[in-house]
Each structure stands twice: as C-alpha cells, then as structure tokens.
Amino acid sequence: MVNNMDKPIKNNKVSLSQVARAAGVSKMTASRVIRGEGGYSEKTRVKVMQHVDQLGYLPNRLATVFAGDQSSTFIGVSIPDLGNEVFAQVLEGIDRKLGTFGYQSVLGLTQHTQQEEENWIRTVLSSQPAGLILTGRYHSPRSMDMLRNSGIPVVEIWDLNSSPLDMSVGINHFDSGFDMGRYLTSLGYQNIGYVGTSHDTANAATERLNGFCKAVEGAGGAVVKQLCLHDTATYYPGFYGTEQLLAAARDTECIFFQNDAMAFGGLQYCASKGLSVPEDIGIAGWGDLPIASVMNRRLTSCHVSHLKLGQKAAEMMMGRLTDEPVPTCTDIGFRLIPGSTVRNSGA
Amino acid sequence: MVNNMDKPIKNNKVSLSQVARAAGVSKMTASRVIRGEGGYSEKTRVKVMQHVDQLGYLPNRLATVFAGDQSSTFIGVSIPDLGNEVFAQVLEGIDRKLGTFGYQSVLGLTQHTQQEEENWIRTVLSSQPAGLILTGRYHSPRSMDMLRNSGIPVVEIWDLNSSPLDMSVGINHFDSGFDMGRYLTSLGYQNIGYVGTSHDTANAATERLNGFCKAVEGAGGAVVKQLCLHDTATYYPGFYGTEQLLAAARDTECIFFQNDAMAFGGLQYCASKGLSVPEDIGIAGWGDLPIASVMNRRLTSCHVSHLKLGQKAAEMMMGRLTDEPVPTCTDIGFRLIPGSTVRNSGA
DNA sequence: AAGGCTTAAGTTACCCGTAACGTAAAATGG
C-alpha cells in the first residue's frame, strides 16, 4: 500500500456518506453538489466542497454504474498482439479518441487465437463494459453468443465485414492483396513468392494472400508460398522465410510479404547474399511502417492509416452510445505504394 | 445493439435473481452453486447450472467488487505513447502477465505529460482498480496525493526509483547513458553529438543524456545537443535532427541518439549523404529494437528486456495483491551492445 | 426415541450512489 508507515493502512476509501456527515448534510445534498445538479444554496455548496477537498473524496463510479443509472465508461478492446507495430498504432488511435470522451480501454491481447479471445470476452463482459472493439471478424460460436446476449455495441475492426455483428470498420484485405497481385504482374513478374506466417484460423493476412493469388494466377503467374510455422510476423521470420523460399524456388522473381516487418527481413536477407533489389529480385510488403519514411529506397507496400482506423472505431462506438445514427460499415481504404523495391515497368 | 431486428433490444442482462427464480431456489443457493462454494445437493447444482446455461447468465463482477467483498481485477496502466515500440512491448509484457492472473489492464496514454497522467489517474481511480502501474517516476503533486489516498498498490516502471511511491521496476537510465558515454570515449571519440526530443519535464531520456554528458565530459570530450522540438522520438526526427546537428557541428565524430528509432533515421541520413558508418561518423542508439536483429550492421545500442520489464511489473503487482513479500525496487538491468556502427578501438 | 450433529437450504443486511418522491421554509403574487 502507498504509505511510509510500518503497517499497511486499511482501505480507507472516503465515501459520500462521510463527506455528507462531515458537512452536516444528507448524502443526497452532497451528491447534488458534487454533480453540480442544482437545488442547493451557495453556502451549502461551499461547505460540501470544502470537505470533499479536505477528505480527498473521489466518487466511486462503480456504485453509479452498478445502480444502473449510467453505463460504464469501459470499452473492451481486443488486439492480437502489440509486437506488431500496426496494432499498437490502432490501439493508440482507439484509446486517444476514447479518452476525449472520458472512456477507458480495457485491453485484451488475444495472441491471434479465438480461444483467448473467448476467455477474454467472458471476463471483460462480467465487468459491464459499455461496448467492445474487437480485432477481426472471426469469433468462436460461444463468443458470438455472449456478444449477442450482452446487448452492448460491438465494433469489429481491421477486416471490413459486410455483415458485421453490429458495426465494422477496416479495409477489404482481399482487395488489397488482389491489387498488389495485379500491380506486380503488370510489371511482368510471373514467378512470385509469398512469405508469411501460418495461422490455425483464417484472418486478414489469409485474405490478402487469397486476393493476391487470385490476381497473380488470373494473370497467368504462379505463387509459391512459404509459411513460417509458430512465428510472429516480424523481421527475423521474414529473413529466414526468404532464405527458405529462395532455396525451394530458385526462379522467384519477386516476393510479396505478409507485412512490412517481414519484408524488411527479406530485404536484409537479399543484402546479405548480395542480391540487388529490384534488379535481381523484387520485394513488396504490406502496411507501410513508419520506418519506411527514412529508408533510402521506398518499400513497395500498401498504406493503411492505422491511427485513423482506431479513431474511427472509437468514434463509431461513441456515436452508438449517444444514440446518433452510425453507419454499419466504414471502409477506411488503402493505397498501394509502388515504391522502388520492384522493377518499374513490364520486363 | 447486437441484433438483426429493427428496433434495439433493451438491456436484457440476466441477473442472479432470475437464474434463482427459474431454478426455484434462493439467490444465495444459486450464488453458492455458481461459485462452487459447497453446501448444496447435486440435484440442486445440476438444476441451477442448467438455468445458468440456458439463460446465458454471466456474473456481474461490478456488484461483487462494489459490495467490497473482493477487490476489482482492473489494473490501471499508464503508458506515454504506443508509437514508441518500446512502450508497446512493455505493455504487452504487463497485459500478458496480468491476464494469467485473471486481471485486465485499463489503459491510459499520457502523451508524456503529467497533466494527462493526473486526469487519467483521477478517472481510473474512480473505477476502483486493484492497483496502478505507472510509467515514469515524476508525477504531479495532485497525482501523488490521489495515489497516496487511494491506498492501492502502485508500481512505477521504466525509471528505477530508489524511493518509490510504493514499488518500482526498471533500470537506472543515468547509468546506462553514462556507460554509453564511457564506451564511446574509450574508443577515442571526443566531439560527440546527441540527437533527441525535448520535453517539458524531466524523464528517463533526460537522465540518460545527463549520465552520458557526465561520462563524456569526465573523459575530456564534449557533447553537442540537438533537441527536436514538438516531436515524438521516431525515425524522421532522427533523420532531420542529424541533418541539423551536422550543419551546426561539422566536426562531430559520433552521435548518440535518444533511441534506436532516431538512430535508424540518423543512419539513413548518413547513407543519403554518402557518409560511411563508422568510418566517417559513429552512430549509437538506445533500446535495441527488434529490427536491429536483421540489420547487416549491428547498431551500437543498449539492450533492455522490455517484455520482461512489463512482466516483472505485473508480477510485483500480483505479489502485493496476494500479500506475498515483494521487493520495493527491482533493477532488471541493461546491456551495452558494442555493435559495429562505431569504430572498434581507440583512434 | 430423544438429543446432538450435519447438510441444505433460506433470510437479512450491507456496499455506494442516485432517482423519485416528500416536506418545510422562503419567495412571490394578487
């Protein structure tokens, strides 16, 4: 406990009754003064506020929420992991925006598994959040039941979901993969590699890959996939995933990575082996990480405004909670970044 | 609300009374069954659990906490910003560890200001968290008052604090700056630059700089500082901060950056100007970002296990909450990484 | 078969704040 004395002080939270008693008024009068509701004299106001300051009274929101007079100011936010910069930015956008409305994020890291998400949902729902923001559109059946039963607003982010549980904001990952596939084939690439991580369940990266393959194969090209098992989508798996891919498919002309971090790993592998980019091999990432802004060579990638995505999700949540009309789906869009890590015209 | 019907369903949360009534028992019996407390027959247990499942009952933790029977499972966690990978990792460590104990993080992004932190503390304390984990050791006087009055455990992380409010875990930033200063001067560098961001209030980066200057000046060297105003400590400020520094101090032999992200920006600036590292100029960062693992040239830096720092903070919090003896201060240490972006012996 | 013990319940009170309602005194109006 926070004190410098030898023995722990007991939980001496100051309650409204104590303030009221000290000020010689009823709880109700004290409550009215504190909320500035009106219906009290100036003399009483001063007297009550004096004791509030003196006792260091902080209102107990739990009591208010519990009594059902107001909904809580908690918004549960599930994020796969924070090792991925992209999700950290999304969370930053969410929390900052929620903060301006006086709401707080209650975090849940799901490690990309539906089971973790389900456990978290059960726990977080028991503390009566005003709403939930979930990453991804795939949830376990039990999660779906709980979400529906809870009756609270839910925003699904990241994957755009045309038939969301409630609301959805994100981008169409299939389309973004498709666009990248079309772009690379338009430059004449035919033997294309993909380096990513593998997942038990479908997710946004899977959809990008699906869209990518469809475009490449539709243009007469072929995609060789290298999925790193049991790994997070960061630099090092990108490095050795590239090594493995190139060992298995020597004629690869260009590689599309699950994200920019993996692409940087791939770039470094190429540099270490003396492969020139884009002369010997093309490299494309996804997500447009901030570090790209200072690279001497612009990484071919796909830009998504992660911060804006988070903010939008928070705004939709707040809109719903204040009974404003809110669109069910918001596509925040993406932008393909041609970059200079792929050749710049058909071969 | 989560339904496909036209009109919003009313908040139909199922309460314990409803379960009890449906099962034909008292609230108390239902409560005992649900908590597995004992004191009921098997027949009753089955009957109650059937109705729990059927009605989709989820206990309302708020009620339990509010009644004062248990403390909440919320831990308030304040973080300066998530744009800095380092803090994202710390948060990841905290939340994962808290999760294993059934606790949740309630996030607060303070944007490096004490005022934001104070506002957040006031808000989060009103929802009766079991404890708080705060980044940094500097808090506003009002914050200090509130923390002391709250009587809940507080862990201050990041800066090691020999006389913490309650508990502290982190590293000694002054020492880590000092070690870097001593290392660079031992290699013969004398005219050294520093590139960082400026802050209203003292923080860990300030202490690193102080330690650094002390070591460099103690060894007869000089430090020229370039503090970028109004900027977050990321890649691009590192890039143009380097440009500004080198314009102002042409004889700079080596630059120490506030963190690795800024150092990467500096490296890119050098590359863009044809400056060889470490032949023409030395570069040192701080924090040892994951991306360093795939760079062809190891960045001179200082390694801190951010994930472990977060986990340790969560462990100390949990220890305190379960009345185990917990050390007041934990130094998780740092490790200087010589790297190859500075010359490797005295000039 | 009476008394004591165990088991399986039920009852009451409480946590803290606020809505709804009640009331006495002061202010206003005709």
Next chain:
DNA sequence: CCATTTTACGTTACGGGTAACTTAAGCCTT
C-alpha cells in the same frame, strides 16, 4: 395577508451479489 409557487433540502428504495446468521430437515448415536 393569505394562497401558490419555488427553493432547499431530507427520506426511502433500489441495483446484484455475498457475508453472516437462521432455519428446517435428515442422519446418527446410544
């Protein structure tokens, strides 16, 4: 100056769960 309204409070009840206590029935035991 009395009737009406307004102001400034106070009182009661409630929400969802649990601790503490009470009660009723079942089970031994001698």
